[in-house]
Amino acid sequence: MKLKIKHLIQDLDLELLSDKKALNREIKSEMLSRPGVELAGFLDFFDSDRMILIGSKEHHFMKLLPYDIRRQRIEDIFMKKPPGVIFSINVEIEEMFLELANRYDVAILKSKVRTTPLSGQLYQYLHSKLAPRTSLHGVLVDIHGMGTLITGKSGIGKSETALELIKRGHILISDDRVDIFEAAPGVLIGSAPKILEKFIEVRGIGIVDVVSMFGAGAYRENKKIKLVVELEHWKKAKDYDRLGIETDTIKIFNTDVAKITIPILPGRNIATLVESAAMNQKLKFLGYNAAFELTQAVALKASGLGREEDEDD
Structure with a gap:
């Protein structure tokens, strides 16, 4: 620049x-x-x-x-x-x-x-x-304070998912192209190119101005990226993580960012899944890991040390 x-x-x-x-x-x-x-x-x-x-x-x-x-x-x-x-x-x-x-x-x-x-x-x-910049194809949304970068192949539904998230009260940072720079070690900031600010493209509808449609609170200029959610078509041969004990990462510059892959199938509400992934990752940042808590409880139960469930009289 x-x-x-x-x-x-x-x-x-x-x-x-x-x-x-x-x-x-x-x-x-x-x-x-x-x-x-x-x-x-x-x-x-x-x-x-x-x-x-x-x-x-x-x-x-x-x-x-x-x-x-x-x-x-x-x-x-x-x-x-x-x-x-x-x-x-x-x-x-x-x-x-x-x-x-x-x-x-x-x-x-x-x-x-x-x-x-x-x-x-x-x-x-x-x-x-x-600072050195890179650009990634995707949509960046602020979900309850979690800068969530949604990626995936063209046409998979990234913008549609973002539009649904904005409708639920979440905030758009950038659609289609996200410019990223490393503000400090471990801190990645994403923003929209000047010409794309406030706009989102939805196939079949066209260009949508989220500020005009949803109000000034639907857009912000930049956000720290804390999670990458990749959308991909369901692959039968692929073994998807069902517990989420270990989180994959993606390296951008010198920073590792948590990454979650969500398989797309007809009938799945992608916006709800992305929203849930962001909130679950936020809980992990706050020190609570649901998958770890469950596996620990199961392990204690199997060893006979777990708390007995109340029996009906």
Whole structure:
């Protein structure tokens, strides 16, 4: 994804102080640069792809330098063409910054936020926009807080199942294509491509706007993926898991996600099965495993240690 200065300004409510020609400068790194040794004149490891953040500490350090040296250090940094410099709310911006920024096509931005929260906000935003992404064919639905990715071959009924789930009060994130990035180790976030947001395609009906049909609560922009449910046509030769003691997983980036395969047969209510799978997986996250409890009770009964059932008088 290409992220430009103008997108950063719009999404984070920043003020552009330099010329507008810098609005189309591209940001390529999710990391930030907090210049320390660079302001001291050491630029050997300076990464020109990073946005520069200047807070109170950097500002006060610069003030300790004589004006000519300070100006030369800033020019040395700007000559390497970083995309932009963001100043936190309490930092005064010297005129030389604007002059040099316009000369070297570097954006000068001003935030309304203090340095520490601004740093966290910037990193999270840049990481979400620039982290490696992958796309999977499927439907992502929020089922009682469980981000459930429904996959399967084309025409098997993924969108129809999602539509029924939305009708029951669950929430659509994306239909047909789900864009996924790893926000942190073990955390996968799924969202819809911009053009597909709020829409779902149902064969025989066409394109449905779930917000217009079911209300604003029927759609959300993104969700952490906690379960993958694969729909497949019933295979007689396949031995399907009937207890669910062990859960399969699928690896997306470096994260293993629980995966359940549901065989499709005429008469089976797929939406109910997917909903039940999501709720059962949620119980497992909360520490309750119905299959384990049952097998443990059966084992105790077989050993003679189980609780005797009450007999009728």
